[in-house]
Amino acid sequence: MFQIQIEGTTQHFSCAPDDTVLRAALRAGIGFPYECNVGSCGNCKFELIEGELQNTWNEAPGLSEKDRTKNRWLGCQSQPCGNARIKLREMAHYQPVHPPIKTPARFISKREITHDLHEFSFECESPLTFSSGQYALIHFAGVAGPRAYSMSQEGGSGTRIDFQVRLIPGGSGTNKLFTMPVGESVQIDGPFGMAYLREDAPRDILLVGGGSGLAPMISLARGALALKTPPFKNIHFIYGARESRDICGLDMLNELPLWKTLGHYTSVVSNAPADEVLPEGTQRGFVHEVVQTLHGQALSNMEIYFAGPALMAQAMIKLLVDQKVPMSQVHFDQFY
Ligand SMILES: Cc1cc2nc3c(=O)[nH]c(=O)nc-3n(C[C@H](O)[C@H](O)[C@H](O)COP(=O)(O)OP(=O)(O)OC[C@H]3O[C@@H](n4cnc5c(N)ncnc54)[C@H](O)[C@@H]3O)c2cc1C
Ligand code: FES
Structure with missing residues (x-):
């Protein structure tokens, strides 16, 4: 085990040679900023002040040439070769709810x-x-x-x-x-991940999944509808697919006892032939467009979760900023 000291603080944590600096910090309960954990987003950058590290993925897109010249590293892609001292902007928001x-x-x-x-x-x-x-x-x-x-x-x-x-x-x-x-x-x-269920949020819930972003939205629906006294009146689930054959999720929601009284499901297809008769309740377009049409100004009074491809996530962020939704009510994972 090596010791990693955080510059300007009394904080330090142990990191095994085969662990990464980011994940070892999170195991120690430290609020190390990150998002994807797989080298793509760049949110886990830190500066190496002293010591030696090795990179697990030299071509990781989250780190630029300029970053390298400034001795910046990706927390999710760096492993210690000995004790080290790093500069990091710790944030309470990233303190793990459950240490990994x-x-x-x-x-x-x-x-x-x-x-x-x-x-x-x-x-x-x-x-x-x-x-x-x-x-x-x-x-x-x-x-x-x-x-x-x-x-x-x-x-x-x-x-x-x-x-x-x-x-x-x-x-x-x-x-x-x-x-x-x-x-x-x-x-x-x-x-x-930070896009976990805020159990006490006293607002209707909007869950938006695109393509492979089904799992976290199903998990959130299951968690929200299992609460003893749900603090919301409605839970909206919008699933964006390319074609009709990709539509899914409603069968899993229908198994949840409270879904029938509180739940609303909409599927959206972006790439269906114009003459195709779509399944009942399915809309055409991109998922963020349907979110805007269905909920518009009401978005600012919702607790909003979304997951899926980066392009979808970017379109959702733009929409929610335009609608002046407080970012404290928005929780998402972009899939890189
Ligand atoms: C937070 C998060 C949650 C996700 N949840 C889901 C989910 O629930 N369901 C789902 O289907 N997908 C999910 N994804 C996407 C998933 O992680 C993969 O990117 C996707 O399945 C493609 O993987 P692949 O190996 O088949 O493709 P590849 O193109 O082989 O790999 C792409 C991924 O591997 C990483 N990578 C590529 N090469 C290297 C390397 N040499 N060293 C280290 N890393 C490398 C990239 O950063 C990228 O994440 C999620 C992604 C993120 C970031
Ligand atoms: S968390 Fe390390 S690059 Fe995204």
């Missing part, structure tokens, strides 16, 4: 949700505690770097973990997962 742990896990089953979105279940050796809406990292043998996947169950503590993953053509992690034999082992590290 690493555990071996065995692949136990899968089921088809759509033609290219499947649910994968794992049995972990140690129980994982997480809040609805959070994600974990899966380390696959033979795949460079971990992959982030959101849990689809209601938050809680247990050894069984379900993920809902969309197959990416040519993607190394998803191709490994979709062809994985039952019984194979992976390592799971989690939980991570």
Whole structure:
């Protein structure tokens, strides 16, 4: 174990040589800013003041040449070679609600949700505690770097973990997962993420998932509708797909006892042929456009969660800024 000292504070934390600076800090309860955990967003940058680190992924898009010349590193991609001193803007917002742990896990089953979105279940050796809406990292043998996947169950503590993953053509992690034999082992590290259920927020809930962003929205719906006294009157679920065959999620929501009284589901397709008769309740367009049409000015009185491809997330952020929604009511994960 090496010691990492945070410059200008009395804080320090231990980091194993095979851990990353970011994840070791979060395990110690430190509010280290981050988002994706996979080298893409750049939110976990810090400056190395003293000591030696190594990069797990030199080409990670989250770090520019200018960053390198300024001795900046990505917390999620750097491992210590000895004790180190780093400069970091700690933020209470990032203090983990549940410190992440690493555990071996065995692949136990899968089921088809759509033609290219499947649910994968794992049995972990140690129980994982997480809040609805959070994600974990899966380390696959033979795949460079971990992959982030959101849990689809209601938050809680247990050894069984379900993920809902969309197959990416040519993607190394998803191709490994979709062809994985039952019984194979992976390592799971989690939980991570800030887009978890705010249980006390006294506002109607809007959940928006695009494509592979189904799992965290299902988890949030499950968590919200399991609350003893839900502090909201309505929960709106909007799922954005490309084509009719990609539409999903309503069957899982219909299983929740309170969904029938509080829930409203809308599906949106962006790429359906103009002459196709769409399933009942399905709209055409991009998901953020339908969010605007259905909720417009009411958005500023909602607790809003969304997850999906970065383009969708950017369009949602722009819409919510335009609608003057307080950012304290907005929680999201962009899938890189
Ligand atoms: C917070 C978060 C939550 C997510 N949740 C889900 C979900 O619930 N369901 C879902 O289907 N998808 C989810 N994703 C997307 C998922 O993590 C993968 O990006 C996606 O499945 C494609 O993976 P792939 O390996 O098939 O594709 P690839 O193109 O092989 O890999 C893309 C991913 O791998 C990382 N990567 C690539 N090369 C390296 C390397 N050499 N070293 C380290 N990292 C590398 C990239 O940063 C990128 O994240 C989530 C992403 C994030 C950031
Ligand atoms: S959290 Fe490290 S680059 Fe996104």
